[in-house]
Amino acid sequence: xxxxETILNHRSIRKYKNQPVSDEVxxxxxxxxxxxxxxxxxxxxxxxxxxxxxxxxxLCDYHFKQSMILEAPVLLTFCADFNRFNEWCKQRQAEPxxxxxxxxxxxxxxxxxVAQNVALAAESLGLGIxxxxxxxxxxxxxxxxxxxxxxxxxxxxxxxxxxxxxxxxTDRLPLSGVIxxxxxxxxxxxxxxxxxSLKESLTLTKxxxxxxKLETLAQIFTQKRYxxxxxxxxxxxxxxxxxxxxx
Amino acid sequence: xxxxETILNHRSIRKYKNQPVSDEVxxxxxxxxxxxxxxxxxxxxxxxxxxxxxxxxxLCDYHFKQSMILEAPVLLTFCADFNRFNEWCKQRQAEPxxxxxxxxxxxxxxxxxVAQNVALAAESLGLGIxxxxxxxxxxxxxxxxxxxxxxxxxxxxxxxxxxxxxxxxTDRLPLSGVIxxxxxxxxxxxxxxxxxSLKESLTLTKxxxxxxKLETLAQIFTQKRYxxxxxxxxxxxxxxxxxxxxx
Numbered sequence: 001x002x003x004x005e006t007i008l009n010h011r012s013i014r015k016y017k018n019q020p021v022s023d024e025v026x027x028x029x030x031x032x033x034x035x036x037x038x039x040x041x042x043x044x045x046x047x048x049x050x051x052x053x054x055x056x057x058x059l060c061d062y063h064f065k066q067s068m069i070l071e072a073p074v075l076l077t078f079c080a081d082f083n084r085f086n087e088w089c090k091q092r093q094a095e096p097x098x099x100x101x102x103x104x105x106x107x108x109x110x111x112x113x114v115a116q117n118v119a120l121a122a123e124s125l126g127l128g129i130x131x132x133x134x135x136x137x138x139x140x141x142x143x144x145x146x147x148x149x150x151x152x153x154x155x156x157x158x159x160x161x162x163x164x165x166x167x168x169x170t171d172r173l174p175l176s177g178v179i180x181x182x183x184x185x186x187x188x189x190x191x192x193x194x195x196x197s198l199k200e201s202l203t204l205t206k207x208x209x210x211x212x213k214l215e216t217l218a219q220i221f222t223q224k225r226y227x228x229x230x231x232x233x234x235x236x237x238x239x240x241x242x243x244x245x246x247x
Numbered sequence: 248x249x250x251x252e253t254i255l256n257h258r259s260i261r262k263y264k265n266q267p268v269s270d271e272v273x274x275x276x277x278x279x280x281x282x283x284x285x286x287x288x289x290x291x292x293x294x295x296x297x298x299x300x301x302x303x304x305x306l307c308d309y310h311f312k313q314s315m316i317l318e319a320p321v322l323l324t325f326c327a328d329f330n331r332f333n334e335w336c337k338q339r340q341a342e343p344x345x346x347x348x349x350x351x352x353x354x355x356x357x358x359x360x361v362a363q364n365v366a367l368a369a370e371s372l373g374l375g376i377x378x379x380x381x382x383x384x385x386x387x388x389x390x391x392x393x394x395x396x397x398x399x400x401x402x403x404x405x406x407x408x409x410x411x412x413x414x415x416x417t418d419r420l421p422l423s424g425v426i427x428x429x430x431x432x433x434x435x436x437x438x439x440x441x442x443x444s445l446k447e448s449l450t451l452t453k454x455x456x457x458x459x460k461l462e463t464l465a466q467i468f469t470q471k472r473y474x475x476x477x478x479x480x481x482x483x484x485x486x487x488x489x490x491x492x493x494x
Contacts, residue, residue, distance in 0.1 A: 001249070001250065002250075002371060003248065003249075003253040003368060003371030004279050004368055004372070007280075007282050008278075008282055010282050010283070010284070030422055031255075031422055032254040032255060033254075034419050034420075034425060035254050035255055035419065036257070036363065037377075037378045039378075040468065041417055041418070042473075043420050043425060045425065046427055046431070047427070048428075048429070048430075048431060049426060049428050049429070050429060052429055055429055081425075083433070083434070084424070084434055084439070084442070085468075087434050087436075088439050088442075088465055089468070089469055091439050091440070092462075092463035092465035092466065093462055093463055093466065094463060094465035094466040094468065094469040094470070095469055096475075097474055097476070097479070098473070098475075100478050101485060101486055102383070102478050102479075102481045103473075103478055105355075105383060105485065106380065106383075112356055112360060112363070113362070113363045113378075115360070116283065116359070116363035116364060117254055117367075119284075120250055120254070120367060121254055123250075124251055130284075133353065136352060146431045147431045148431050149431065149433050152431065155356075156356060170288055171288070172281050172282065173290050175274065175277055175278055178281060178293055179277060179293070179294050179295075180293055180295045180296070180393070181296050182298075182299055182302055183295075183393055184293070184295060184393045184394050184395050184396070184399065186396050187330070187331055187334050189334075192331070192334050193338070195335075216340055216341060218336040218338075218339035219339065221289070221336070221341065222342055222344060223341070225287055226287060226289075226344070226345070226350075227344055228342070228345075231344050231345065231349050232344070232349075234349045235348040238352065239348055
């Protein structure tokens with residue numbers, strides 16, 4: 001499969017076969033992962049591999065009980081990590097100056113580019129993946145669970161395994177809706193209607209609105225999935241975690 | 248080329264042929280880009296395409312005058328973007344609650360996974376790319392230049408074009424240095440020595456230390472490339488920008 005085919009073929013996999021991922025395959029995926037660009041080639045990230053059943057159960061609880069974590073043979077947690085780099089500096093007569101927000105964000109970028117490399121490498125070998133956005137919501141729990149020292153913050157996680165389902169491809173906004181040429185063209189009401197028309201016309205969307213007894217898909221996002229109250233709660237927690245971890 | 252081969256073959260390209268990227272190729276790359284996973288399939292990002300020579304000159308200045316921006320036919324700027332989603336909510340009787348740090352970070356994750364998809368799609372078609380970390384340093388300038396409204400923050404950028412060089416692959420830390428099994432194993436001094444030994448043994452490293460009249464590679468990072476003073480300055484600026492853009 002070509003790279004473009006791998007990319008176009010992506011779907012999030014939430015059901016996995018009871019089939020382990022061999023060390024050989026996992027290593028191949030991770031070796032590919034770490035070829036991603038990082039700022040100054042500093043590689044300020046770490047990846048934590050979870051295979052142990054008991055550990056997966058605990059992590060599943062923290063990840064809002066998303067059951068694919070129990071099904072998938074492997075869970076990968078990608079962390080922004082300046083700890084290793086700072087230790088290196090200290091051992092090499094250099095005074096690290098990375099206890100600030102920019103450095104945290106730099107390390108988060110590193111971790112995310114590696115994560116997407118890992119996702120595509122895995123998919124190209126016939127495995128399925130699913131990203132876990134709950135990683136930042138519950139970062140404090142993961143820090144405790146994994147014993148993350150100062151300088152390390154969990155950013156995202158992936159389940160990994162052989163798919164037991166091939167879901168339909170999910171919809172995307174039309175390319176023209178997310179691309180701007182030369183300057184940002186702000187959206188007029190008619191643009192918004194057009195950009196979201198496909199998504200709003202899906203049977204899936206109509207069923208969701210009915211099930212939720214709401215009027216619009218947007219209301220499902222604001223009132224059920226990603227509410228202001230939750231966002232503010234998890235914002236405060238995440239900012240606290242970033243500071244507590246020394247950034 | 249297989250996906251794994253594309254990934255393993257990655258090098259940052261800083262010299263480009265004077266050869267445009269056709270709209271057809273660019274569209275294929277961007278269509279692949281937007282297949283990346285995003286939180287709740289919200290796609291809270293935008294991509295700004297720069298081809299205009301005058302615009303590239305200005306943007307090159309803001310990006311610390313990195314000359315590959317002038318050479319490359321295309322510059323892509325990836326932004327966290329809740330503006331479009333917020334507008335949609337408002338037009339659909341839904342009250343958006345995304346003016347907070349968690350939402351900014353969610354949107355940044357979306358933008359970065361798309362960026363890496365774009366990078367790999369481009370590379371698989373024979374193009375070269377280079378990430379521009381200066382995007383977050385100078386975010387205020389890019390906001391002004393691109394007319395980014397509230398809810399939009401530039402996160403990263405890529406130059407794109409046909410390579411006029413094939414540099415050596417850059418070194419990476421050994422996989423065992425960035426992977427942890429089940430729990431985070433903090434680094435002992437001997438681990439640090441081992442993990443950084445390859446990097447420190449390179450002729451490139453030795454030359455750099457000599458040129459900079461310093462004692463260690465780590466000192467080049469802390470005293471020249473990514474200094475505490477700069478990091479703190481750009482941290483304050485970035486945090487200000489995130490707030491100013493309504494998060």
